[in-house]
Amino acid sequence: MKHAIIGASGQVGGYLYRTLTHLGEEVEGTYYRHPDPSLSELDIIREADVRKFFDALRPDVVWIPAAMANVDQCQNEPGESYRYNVLGPRFVAESAVKRGGRVVFFSTDYVFDGLNGPYTEEARVRPIQVYGEHKAEIEGFLLREIPHTLIIRPAWIYSRDENPRNFVYRVLEQLRAGKPIKAVTDQVNTPTPSEGLVKIAWQAVQDGFEGVLHIAGPERLTRYELTRRIARAFGYDANLVEPVTTESFHLPAPRPSNGGLITQYEAYRMEPGRDFSPIF
Ligand SMILES: NC(=O)c1ccc[n+]([C@@H]2O[C@H](COP(=O)([O-])OP(=O)(O)OC[C@H]3O[C@@H](n4cnc5c(N)ncnc54)[C@H](OP(=O)(O)O)[C@@H]3O)[C@@H](O)[C@H]2O)c1
Known part of the structure; x- marks a missing residue:
């Protein structure tokens, strides 16, 4: 094709x-x-x-x-x-x-x-x-x-890419620089x-x-949980991740808080191991 x-x-x-x-x-x-x-x-x-x-x-x-x-x-x-x-x-x-x-x-x-x-x-x-x-x-x-x-x-x-458009990379950049990182506890999604x-x-x-x-990941996580997992998986102190609320960022666009996706078609449900190797 x-x-x-x-x-x-x-x-x-x-x-x-x-x-x-x-x-x-x-x-x-x-x-x-x-x-x-x-x-x-x-x-x-x-x-x-x-x-x-x-x-x-x-x-x-x-x-x-x-x-x-x-x-x-x-x-x-x-x-x-x-x-x-x-x-x-x-x-x-x-x-x-x-x-x-x-x-x-x-x-x-x-x-x-x-x-x-x-x-x-x-x-x-x-x-x-x-x-x-x-x-x-x-x-x-x-x-x-x-x-x-x-x-x-x-x-x-998210991905493994060394690219600033990738959330994992952006988190690791902060952590590598020893900087604390703020992550919200009031947005849930399916990374x-x-x-x-x-x-x-x-x-x-x-x-x-x-x-x-x-097509979405198999788990629902807050941005805070996700960021802590990334920190731990790459050997950083998860306590560098600071819990905050979405409101504290004063962002122009509202975000869905209790979000995430699931498919009704079982053949297309994502499974670790079969579809991807978890990185955190
Ligand atoms: N990232 C997420 O978490 C997320 C979540 C849900 C859905 N999505 C959707 O998934 C899709 C892919 O996201 P992504 O994270 O891969 O986005 P991305 O990294 O920002 O990539 C966007 C792509 O669009 C190209 N592009 C932008 N404007 C263009 C134009 N006028 N003409 C031609 N190409 C143009 C960019 O080219 P250049 O880089 O060369 O400018 C780049 O290749 C998007 O539709 C996004 O809305 C993303």
Whole structure:
């Protein structure tokens, strides 16, 4: 199969690119602001460039992890968020499907309000910040207009990557510098390892799964518990992690507090050992 990964320079896209390449699939990936010699440049909000890209490539599967994924930036710049999180993915999906490609879009648990998680695929979306609203809007468009779309919703993604976009890396950077780190005790979620996310997503594509699929880690943890586990696993003093509340950060975008995802499709439930090797 021929794959296009739009946003292969990101955390999820990068892991997906390496995994599919390792499996011997034919893969073409794109970057936007972080150049990589193995990838092509593409800005998804330039519709003519998007069309040209798909005219030349004609992939069977088009993965879209590309997004403006900084929740607070989306809140402060809703116009930009709309361009990157709604218009861009729409241009990609429309171009891809016209040329025979199947669309796999990465959405988020932030389409839910976080009042009574964990949520299954059946739960009604009710976003509480701009990022979630825009993800919910593009989900609706893709489900209505783009045949055979697969929408994957992960939550709190982490990996082993030495990259500042990875939460584990950011925690370790602080701890290595001997700095205490504040983590909130009032947000619960299902942290999702990129490794398991990509394995299950690829399985779902091979199975021809269509519609919405929740792919999330098997445990619900607060950000505080998660951060302490990371500290302990890498030999740091977990007491360097200081419990705080979300309110104390004065963030622009509200966060779901009692969130997290669970899938109703047992075949796609994540299991340590089978789908990923736990790192904490
Ligand atoms: N991270 C999480 O905890 C989390 C949780 C739930 C859902 N998600 C969703 O999962 C997906 C992947 O997240 P991630 O953590 O991998 O995000 P990420 O590391 O920020 O990667 C985003 C990717 O999108 C690309 N991109 C941004 N604007 C673009 C544009 N205008 N044109 C083309 N490409 C563009 C970036 O390219 P450059 O880097 O080259 O600029 C990068 O490759 C996103 O849809 C996100 O909303 C993430």
